[in-house]
Amino acid sequence: MKKTPKKRRSSINFIEIDRxxxxxxxxxxKAVLSGYNYFPSEALNPARGDEARCAELELFKSVNDRELMxxxxxxxxxxxxxxxxxxFLSNKTVSTYKKRLxxxxxxxxxxxxxxMAKRNALV
Incomplete structure (x- = not known):
């Protein structure tokens, strides 16, 4: 009698992807199914990704410590x-911080x- 291997269950519940x-x-x-090679846009133009990251980090300079917290x-x-x-703040103060952020x-x-917090390792 031959044993069949048990199926492995994936531990991935979801994948988050933006637009x-x-x-x-x-x-x-589409490119791969059509028989072409595909290279991600960031691989072809890495400076574009770096510029976006730098611009985002620049925005954080205006955020104060309480807002960051x-x-x-x-x-x-x-x-x-x-x-x-x-x-030890009012709910309204937290709402104001959120609005300013x-x-x-x-x-x-x-x-x-x-x-943004996750991208910039604030969590």
Whole structure:
């Protein structure tokens, strides 16, 4: 009697991809399926990625310590009320910090702020 190997389960639950990355992935798949080679745009033009990172880091210069702390706490999954309680602030003050962060870092949403925090190793 021959034993069949057990199937391995993947430990990946999800993959997070933004629109640019998804567009890049679709282009790569189409190119490969058509028999072509594919090189990511950052590999062909690495300076473009570096410029974007530098510009983003430049934006952080205008962020004060309290705002940075609030951003880190949001990135850790805390909400306004939890942050306010932990920092001994009012909920309104935390909302003001969040609003200022979004303006200073040119983020359109809290999700975008959290992604910036992760990209810049603030979490």
């Amino acid at each position: 640019e990355e998804l567009s890049e992935l679709v282009s790569a798949i 609030v951003m880190q706490l949001f990135a850790q999954g805390r909400n306004n009320k939890e942050i306010a309680k932990g920092m 979004m303006q200073k870092l040119k983020a359109k949403s809290l999700v975008e702020l959290i992604e």
